[in-house]
Amino acid sequence: MSDQANHPADTPLYPIREVSRLTGVNAVTLRAWERRYGLIQPRRTPKGHRLYAKEDIARVERILQWLNRGVPVSQVRELLEQPEAVEAPPPAAGDWQSQRQQLIAAVEALDLERLEALFNQALALYPVTPCLEELWQPVIRDLEERWDDRLGADLQRRTLEAFLRTRIGTRLYHANAQAGGPRLLVLPLPDDGPLWGLLAALAAADRGFRVQWLDAAPPLQELPLAAERLHADALLLTSGKAEKADLVRRQLPRLAEQLDAPLALCGPVARIRRGDLEGSGVEVLGDDLPSAMTRLQSLIPA
Structure with a gap:
């Protein structure tokens, strides 16, 4: 990806807030894709602020296409380096099922630390839409079926409600x-x-x-x-x-x-x-x- 780091001097560059507005990917996720997976390599100002070229923005849009087709973020870099015509693996190849199982287990065990880690990880690495479609909506449906007349169900429900009130409430505020x-x-x-x-x-x-x-x-x-x-x-x-x-x-x-x-x-x-x-x-x-x-x-x- 060295071509990303060596843009011509006259290439228009955009700050991270503008890239977030153009692509719909929040700044936390953009930084995670860079630091943890090397998916993008923006320029830096002398003070360390990120600047993105049009090629970087196009790359972010390609990343979104793969994620929305069910590809785990850990597999996206390899796919980005392949020719454009490469086909995405079927959605079953994604790690959503594993994440759903981990979330349900954390709720049932009332493991708030694990729940916090899973919540933050998903929304840091993936846009909100696939997080809702592939993770949270299926998890809530599954839990609501499990909670029918089950011992401890009310405690699990109220614990999850309290957790999401705080986390989503904070996101709404900002x-x-x-x-x-x-x-x-x-x-x-x-x-x-x-x-x-x-x-x-x-x-x-x-x-x-x-x-x-x-x-x-x-x-x-x-x-x-x-x-x-x-x-x-x-x-x-x-x-x-x-x-x-x-x-x-x-x-x-x-x-x-x-x-x-x-x-x-x-x-x-x-x-x-x-x-x-x-x-x-x-x-x-x-x-x-x-x-x-x-x-x-x-x-x-x-």
Whole structure:
């Protein structure tokens, strides 16, 4: 990769914050790809600040293509050095299954140190979208199935909720300070806890939304006031459960009529209850959170 370190003198160079904006890869991840795996080699200013050429940015985009196709970050460098026509190995060759198993084991053992290490490692090495699609969404689905009437399930759930509140809450705080996108109010439906709302908030922040996340839902009749006072451009409700029929079929459509902003629904409830909400005014976004954010962006006027 010596060609990366010897750019012509007149090559335009970009600071790391601009590369992060252009590629969607946060600065922590860019530095990890450089230090731990040698995937990119930016120039340095006399004070040590990183500067990236257009070739470096193109390389970051190629790295993202491999990661999004299921290739572990440890295997990407070898693939980058091969001709462009090389085909990625099938997704099963990735290490996502191993990471999922380790995460579930850490939650079940209440091993917070291991949970912390796995959380930080994944988001340092991979973009938010594959982390959600390949790691956290499958893990939460698996855990929710395991937690049905199992001894210790409530303790595991509450421990994971507390952990993610802190970690994702910190990320939201820093992301909101830099975001200039629409204001999004995210909150769970009454029968569910905060897990799907936290993941949805993480996905939304990654797409540039300014996210206001509520740990628990206030009474539905108060949401129009909340939307007004918080200047929300959209409301996003989440749940991992089917929720009560009356809530879905009657109360949510009525709420959508009372709001000046779009009302959207995501998480497993959106898949389970899609048929109940057709033509209701509630935007049903599905249970894949990154895809849900793409759809939500299209609903909000620029």
